Amino acid sequence: MxxxxxxxxxxxxxxxxxxxxxxxxxxxxxxxxxxxxxxxxxxxxxxxxxxxxxxxxxxxxxxxxxxxxxxxxxxxxxxxxxxxxxxxxxxxxxxxxxxxxxxxxxxxxxxxxxxxxxxxxxPTHLADLLVTGQVQPQPATEITALRKGLSQRETQILRCLIDGDSNKIIAANLGITEATVKVHLKSLLRKINAVNRTQAAIWAMNNGLGASEGTQAANSDGPAVAGVASA
CATH class of the missing domain: 3.40.50.2300 (Response regulator)
Known part of the structure; x- marks a missing residue:
């Protein structure tokens, strides 16, 4: 023991x-x-x-x-x-x-x-940052996203939803296809327990995810964080 x-x-x-x-x-x-x-x-x-x-x-x-x-x-x-x-x-x-x-x-x-x-x-949702040595202080709103397991791209799409952007506009803003937007949208709805994009936008606003960064395209569709331990 x-x-x-x-x-x-x-x-x-x-x-x-x-x-x-x-x-x-x-x-x-x-x-x-x-x-x-x-x-x-x-x-x-x-x-x-x-x-x-x-x-x-x-x-x-x-x-x-x-x-x-x-x-x-x-x-x-x-x-x-x-x-x-x-x-x-x-x-x-x-x-x-x-x-x-x-x-x-x-x-x-x-x-x-x-x-x-x-x-x-x-925490599994910060493991990738640990592995790559990129752990840096982040705003509380970003921590909320990490705790839900949201990827960087999903967080960007949430900010676009606050503006009421269509899938076509989101795709253009982020430099991805509409099909990719739909895949990310389905994933983030599941993670935050929302049934539609309106509920997702409300969740984003309630959790402080403003739209200011919504149009900033990233170069990768991969998740911002991933896990190395099941804890």
Whole structure:
């Protein structure tokens, strides 16, 4: 059984996750409400893995670096929000994983097993950017698109739909065929659970995807992001 140090401000979450991990099996050797508590714990706690939610504090990543130095074991961030800036910082710190709290228990267990085997696990929708070294801070609206698994092209088409553009106009603006527009439109409707282009336009507006970039053609129809781990 692997031992875990669990750091999260929510006591109820810590207790629930501790019980869940026993079935994996991972045993929580110690739990703390903050990184500071873990750093000053006496005596220092030994474990095979650190599972931590750094919270929203802007200085949290600096303290994560201190924790990595004090406890040189694999560290996985388990947090409630996807932020490309924090992901970039986490990579610089050297974390082995960046996981979301809305994932299933089975996916979490599998991800932690992979980490203990020496693998790195990150959100599937940012994996391609990780592989190519292109992870950069992005606006919250773009993160919304990434969380839905939307490709760059699908996001562009959504912006065109806000303007009420027809498939023919979208194709001309983006330099692709109408048939290609239809394929992308069908895919994005499925991803955002919309039944028609009107609902898709409303979803785009509600999620802050303005039309300002809708006519900027990209040179590739491929997805902006792809996965390397099932987490």
């Amino acid at each position: 692997q031992t875990v140090i669990l750091i999260d401000a929510n006591k109820l979450f810590r207790e629930g996750l501790s019980r869940l991990l026993l079935d994996v099996p991972f045993n929580v050797a110690a739990e703390f409400a903050s990184i500071e508590e873990a750093l000053v714990a006496e005596p220092p706690t030994a474990a095979d893995l650190i599972l931590v939610d750094p919270g929203e504090d802007v200085s949290a990543m600096a303290r994560l670096s201190q924790l990595r130095q004090a406890m040189p074991v694999p560290m996985v961030i388990l947090t409630g929000g996807l932020d490309a800036r924090r992901l970039t910082q986490a990579l610089e710190v050297g974390v082995a994983g960046y996981l979301m709290k809305d994932m299933s228990a089975d996916a979490l267990a599998q991800s932690l097993r992979l980490v203990m085997m020496g693998e790195k696990v990150f």
